[in-house]
Amino acid sequence: YAFPHIPGMDCSGIVVNVGSSVERLKVGDAVYGNMGYGNAFAEYVRADESLFALKPANLSFAEAAAVPLAGETAYEALFQQGEITRDSKVFICGGPTGVGLFGIQLAKAVGAHIACTSSSRNMDTVKKLGYNATENVSEVMKPNNDDLLVIDYTKYNFGEILHHQNYDVVFDCVGGQEQWESAQQILKAGGRFITIVGDDPHSNLTVKNIVTMGAGVINRKFWSLVGQEPSYIFHILKHDYRHLDDMRVNYIETGKMKSIIDHVYDFYNLKELHEMYDRSKSGKAQGKMVAQIIKD
């Protein structure tokens, strides 16, 4: 980043002005969107129309601001890369991550069978989604759309627990080589492993790391092409307002998807902003964190 830098990616608010080529949105519209690489933490933002869509009417501005990045990432990974349907079996590494919480809801919304990892600390976070969260594997194998199988990753390896269970998609929101290794034990032939993190959850985007990561991805893609391994897909979010529109109309406003908020912080209180960043960096957030500039 070049300094001075305004952080923040997701935001929601009301359109106060539009350029002459803006066609979809108008002054007064309540909108939500993602600014890309910053500039969202401000009273006023200026962005390309393609990054924003109408805000879901049933969400507050704070709840709506929690959706774009994580929601769109889950949407693209599961629907575009995973092509999941009601017949799919989906496993999410990191159910209680910000992305995972939306992923669970989207998979549930299409009627897929869904299982995920969570720590016992986060069982309550997952339960906020309202499904019948259970750690009992045999119970979940019965078809019931309210069931959500949750495996405590601090005690069990999901690859061993669900060995040969023929999952169609493993969506990795956690990262680390162990997710890929366990996933191979549960995916069916031709199944897809979709990661948004890769082997090293802590790596910075240096040229060396990108080259190493690229070589690893190519190697796994080769073995999946010759039929020896499941497909390995590294997904990076591509913003598209049509995804936000589709999430609003078909999932959020129909009550199938909501934001799970860890905490709403006061934007004008520096101590609170520090706390928000510390919590984000700790990797212990239990849902999304929001900095509120104007109260709903």
Ligand SMILES: NC(=O)c1ccc[n+]([C@@H]2O[C@H](COP(=O)([O-])OP(=O)(O)OC[C@H]3O[C@@H](n4cnc5c(N)ncnc54)[C@H](OP(=O)(O)O)[C@@H]3O)[C@@H](O)[C@H]2O)c1
């Ligand atoms: N490629 C892309 O376009 C893209 C887009 C968005 C995000 N990402 C990446 O996706 C990852 C997830 O981001 P996020 O913001 O959604 O995460 P997050 O909300 O920060 O995730 C934190 C939560 O994950 C839990 N957790 C950690 N390890 C876990 C495991 N093995 N199984 C289950 N839960 C686990 C933590 O609790 P416990 O410690 O108690 O388990 C904590 O509650 C990040 O690495 C982020 O950079 C990539």
